[in-house]
Amino acid sequence: MTTQTRSASSRKAPATSKALQQKILHHLHTTQGTYPEKASALAWWEATAAAINEFVMAGLTDTQKTHSRYDTRAVNYLSMEFLMGRLLSNNLHNLHLFETTDKALAALGQNLTDILEQEPDMALGNGGLGRLAACFLDSLATLNYPAVGYGIHYEHGLFEQHFRNGRQIERPDDWREYGNPWEVCRPESVQQIKLYGYVETVYEDGRARKVWHPGRNIKAVPWDIPVVGYNGANVNILRLWESRATDFFDWDVFNAGGYVDAQIEQAEAEAISKVLYPNDETEAGKELRLIQQYFFSAASLADIVRRYQRAHGDDWTQFPKLVAIQLNDTHPAVAIPELMRILIDDKDMDWNHAWQLCHQVFSYTNHTLLPEALEKWDLHLFEKVLPRHLELIYEINHHFLTEEVEQKWPGDDGVKSRLSIIEEGARRMVRMGHLSVIGSHRVNGVAEVHSELVKSDLFPDFHALWPHKLTNVTNGITPRRWLKACNPRLAELIDRHASKDWPVRLDKLQKLTDLADDARFQNAFMKIKHENKEELADVIKALTGIEVDPGAIFDIQIKRLHEYKRQHLNLLHILALYRRLLENPDHDMVPRVFIFGAKAAPGYRLAKDIIFAINKVADRINNDERVGGKLKVVMLPNYRVSLAEKMIPAADVSEQISTAGKEASGTGNMKLALNGALTIGTLDGANIEIAEEAGEDNVFIFGLTVDEVKALNSRGYNPYDYYLNDAELKAVVDWLDTDYFTPGQPGALSSIKHSLLDGGDPFLVLADFRSYAEAQLKVDARYRDRKAWARSAIINTATMGKFNSDRSIQDYVDRIWKLKPYPRDNA
Ligand code: GPK
Secondary structure: OOOOOOOHHHOOOOOOHHHHHHHHHHHHHHOOOOOOOOOOHHHHHHHHHHHHHHHHHHHHHHHHHHHHHHOOOEEEEEOOOEEEEOOHHHHHHHOOOHHHHHHHHHHOOOOHHHHHOOOOOEEEOOOHHHHHHHHHHHHHHHOOOOEEEEEEOOOEOOOEEEEEOOEEEEEOOOOOOOOOOOOEEOHHHOEEEEEOOEEEEEEEOOEEEEEEEOOEEEEEEEEEEEEEOOOOOOEEEEEEEEEEEOOOOOHHHHHOOOHHHHHHHHHHHHHOOOEOOOOOOOOOOOHHHHHHHHHHHHHHHHHHHHHHHHHHOOOHHHHHHHEEEEEEOOOOOOHHHHHHHHHHHHOOOOHHHHHHHHHHHEEEEOOOOOHHHOOEEEHHHHHHHOHHHHHHHHHHHHHHHHHHHHHHOOOOHHHHHHHOOEEOOOOOEEEHHHHHHHHOOEEEEOOHHHHHHHHHHHOHHHHHHOOOOEEEOOOOEOHHHHHHHOOHHHHHHHHHHOOOOOOOOHHHHHHHHHHOOOHHHHHHHHHHHHHHHHHHHHHHHHHHOOOOOOOOEEEEEEOOOOHHHOHHHHHHHHHHHHHHHHHOOOOOOOOEEEEEEOOOOOOOHHHHHHHHHHHHHHHHHHOOHHHOOOEEEEEEOOOOHHHHHHHHHHOOEEEEOOOOOOOOOOOHHHHHHHOOOEEEEOOOOOHHHHHHHHOHHHOEEOOOOHHHHHHHHHHOOOHHHHHOOOHHHHHHHHHOOOOOOOOOOOOOOHHHHHHHOOOOOOOOHHHHHHHHHHHHHHHHHHHHOHHHHHHHHHHHHHOHHHHEHHHHHHHHHHHHHOOOOOOOOOO
């Protein structure tokens, strides 16, 4: 096979619906122990998954054989988060078994759509960073690149969100409560992980060597989740590590009567992979979090080294030729000193040789400039947990400062302290970003503007030192999940009007621009949008009881709740619309439904207050007859991948309103535009590239630019300048201080007002308010011109080819990983 991927049209379903029916029944009987008349929906789902797994596993073993036969170079993608969502629908689409399974189940009296709803989301991530990792795995498999995802087998993923009286309540996620049909445990690849203890220097043959006497041993048990490429391409693995106590319990302690102590030991070991930290873009500095990072990084490296040595023994010359390791943010940065430890302490290599190997294999992706998200560890904590690694970090730092920095800037102590891995001060800190840059041969940002800011603002001295190290790879999304699977009506329309291989060649959607002015195509496109909105209206009704009109503009903001993402800017504008309607019931506006989905980190007070405010404002507006159905506000509970799949196809407007310079890229912006939503957004992250692709006429850009934000901040920003000079803005901000939305509880929403005024409005909400409100008027005007709207929506879908995650992966391959594709034998 010469081509990387077969064309979609040439691919046939690998089974007939009759054969599949038999398999499903077989599994219903033999793995579920039940029969059709009695089986629950969950049992049908399990049986269907088991039937599909036969194809998945065949692909998996063929792929693994191919990789070992050709001794392939592979990328190892280390990430604390993989936000996979549900797998059955995705696997069915990628195997071209969706229609067949639909038919097979129908013949058995079952409905595939309902059965798909049985699957719990695999929510082992917080947001963009984790979902990006999941899209990348899909693309790596589809493009036949050898790749392993490495992460943590959290027992509890991201919490389930409920609302009680409008406030967010968290409940534990229990995705594996009833087992998981996709994962395979691999006891043969268990690893032992060391922690704590002390380092001894021993002298042997006149040489000093370091011996780490760990205080604790933990077992890392791998679970493999198959990742099925599109078109029957390769099946790669996502390997997730679970922590266990080394022995079931300590028999000495047990025999001495310490049963409880033995249990505690076990509970402590298992705590490591117990739960995903629910903070997005903040660093808590917690010991357990550092242990999680080391636990999975060390287990993954041991696995990588084991796989390498199985083929190459102690010949390390091939190591950098066969191994690439991508650090998804700084979370796995401790892998750098860990590889040094393995090579030096365990494999007896000298420093220079080890460093040269290390430096060639690692590369690092930066996902944020927010200072609170840039990881630093307290040096004493680090030393307690990883004493040997701190020594190695000192040594890496010493070589770096005395060789590289001193060469470039002789005698300059200022630059040395800025570049040092160790931050000096009252509390000495280990800077994980610095460690990652120094230990990697490439560092990338995730959108053009962000990567430029990484060079100019975050790491300017590193950029001066190594002008070729910092680069850009703009993020992408998999069109298989985010168009083909989630929006079947639009996918089918595209099948009829563009080249059928669009799921792997998304650039081919460009052809639809020719139809942007075609009345029939416009009608077909808008009819689909309307049907999708009807479906979402049903979901909204079922989840919240709120009735919304699919004829209204569906205006959607879905992402983590964060001040920099500015859900409260959206809220202030909603209040302004509400106020206009109350002042003039005939106020002319296209009916609009503002729909939110967002989880707040459990400890992020203001974010939770903003959720509360949205819910309270929604209650009031939705029940106010005076707005005449022109305005509705919905906050859907428990936003997650599977809910996004229902919201995105139904969006008319995509809210991408972060303060310029703060959103590294965004990927929801890409998913919404691909599904025909028009963006209202700032010139931030990938919005800039979306506007370039779609054309400025087909997006609504507003607000301060990155340069204007910097200028305003250095002049000295005073939110009162805006508050006192804009009567409408003042009125809506003051509204938050009354009990209008929280009867009997004045002040319940005033934390938001406070943050915007006396709190200094760090994200310039007030500065951008007027410009945002004006852009919203343009949205309204465009929507009244149905043809103009349809045209823009079609052009958005047609021009999003660049944001295929296959393109992102190809950029990584060309600029960083240098992989070759290996389609599996027997495919
Ligand atoms: C960035 F730093 C982080 C983080 O901790 N979590 C996270 O989801 C996001 N991100 C950025 O905020 C997005 O702009 C970006 O598209 C996404 O990572 C993927 O790169």
